[in-house]
Amino acid sequence: SYELTQxxxxxxxxxxxxxxxxxxxxxxxxxxxxxxxxxxxxPLLVINKDSERPSGIPxxxxxxxxxxRVTLTISRVQAEDEADYYCQSADIxxxxxxxxxxxxxxx
Amino acid sequence: EVQLVESGGGLVQPGGSLKLSCATSGFSFSGSAxxxxxQASGKGLEYIGHIRSKTNSYATTYAAxxxxxxxxxxxxxxxxxxxxxxxxxxxxxxxxxxxxxxxxWGQGTLVTVSS
Numbered sequence: 001s002y003e004l005t006q007x008x009x010x011x012x013x014x015x016x017x018x019x020x021x022x023x024x025x026x027x028x029x030x031x032x033x034x035x036x037x038x039x040x041x042x043p044l045l046v047i048n049k050d051s052e053r054p055s056g057i058p059x060x061x062x063x064x065x066x067x068x069r070v071t072l073t074i075s076r077v078q079a080e081d082e083a084d085y086y087c088q089s090a091d092i093x094x095x096x097x098x099x100x101x102x103x104x105x106x107x
Numbered sequence: 108e109v110q111l112v113e114s115g116g117g118l119v120q121p122g123g124s125l126k127l128s129c130a131t132s133g134f135s136f137s138g139s140a141x142x143x144x145x146q147a148s149g150k151g152l153e154y155i156g157h158i159r160s161k162t163n164s165y166a167t168t169y170a171a172x173x174x175x176x177x178x179x180x181x182x183x184x185x186x187x188x189x190x191x192x193x194x195x196x197x198x199x200x201x202x203x204x205x206x207x208x209x210x211x212w213g214q215g216t217l218v219t220v221s222s
Contacts, residue, residue: 042212093168096154
């Protein structure tokens with residue numbers, strides 16, 4: 001199937017590490033992408049092709065992949081990292097498939 | 108600098124039509140597929156569809172739930188992509204974004220369907 005499953009919410013204290021997972025059969029064959037979306041803003045690509053960090057994204061953001069699961073890891077979490085995070089992959093036609101989103105709360 | 112700027116949103120009555128534009132600059136528009144994504148208030152990102160480049164015959168793909176009401180087109184001479192929306196429903200109310208497969212997004216244009 002081309003569904004992607006994310007936890008609805010993750011909470012972490014400042015300075016700790018946040019891990020957000022995304023699961024789906026498509027991830028075994030297609031790259032995953034991660035977006036950060038702050039309230040009132042457009043999505044921002046933070047991880048490209050499973051683990052590449054686009055220019056300008058802090059090194060605290062990293063991505064990994066294993067089989068049908070991918071993980072976004074945010075080290076040394078800061079208050080500014082509080083946002084919604086979406087994973088995305090593609091189906092066989094090239095259509096974008098999104099996870100339901102994870103709200104990261106910095107306690 | 109890569110830029111995408113959506114326009115054309117607004118208030119429309121149920122059953123009405125609207126055409127959104129996505130003006131781009133800073134990259135090879137003619138060689139790029141362009142995607143449209145929407146987001147209802149408080150909800151997640153929803154794929155609408157995309158249009159491929161001339162090399163790929165301007166082929167289009169749409170979300171199954173929207174096929175038939177929404178059409179995507181492009182004008183490479185103007186570096187602009189379009190989203191034509193017909194038979195609009197209240198549930199089509201959302202922020203509409205264009206994106207170059209996620210690498211860059213516009214700021215979005217708000218469509219409100221209401222009587």
